Amino acid sequence: MPNCKGCGASVAWIKMPSGxxxxxxxxxxxxxxxxGSDRIVTPSGEVATGKIIDPTSPFARAAVDGYMPHWATCPAAAKFKQKGKQ
Ligand SMILES: [Zn+2]
Incomplete structure (x- = not known):
């Protein structure tokens, strides 16, 4: 799997329904x-909204697996944005 082209981090490439x-x-x-209002990508590639929690939290039993979109934390994300400033 290729890493992020911007920062070199290891990333998971989640296939979206769009292909x-x-x-x-x-x-x-x-x-x-x-x-909550955190943007999450589900393992099946849907974009969902929820609250990311600590896996050791008592609420974790009700939690499900998901992925944080890499562009949300990528230090090089600005390179990918057409508009520049956030
Ligand atoms: Zn990156």
Whole structure:
């Protein structure tokens, strides 16, 4: 699997229903669907909203696996954006 072209981080390429692949951070995170405003990519490539939680939290039993889109944390993400400033 290729790493991020911008920062060299290891990423998971999650295939989206559209057929394109989205780079996502590793390892996967645990999140509570619908509980927050974090953007999550599900293992099946859907974009969901939820709250990322600590896997050791008591709430973790209700959490499911997902991935944080790599562009959310990539230090080189600005290179990928057409608009420049955030
Ligand atoms: Zn990156």
């Amino acid at each position: 394109s692949s989205m780079p996502c951070n590793l390892p996967p995170v645990r999140y509570l669907p619908g509980a």
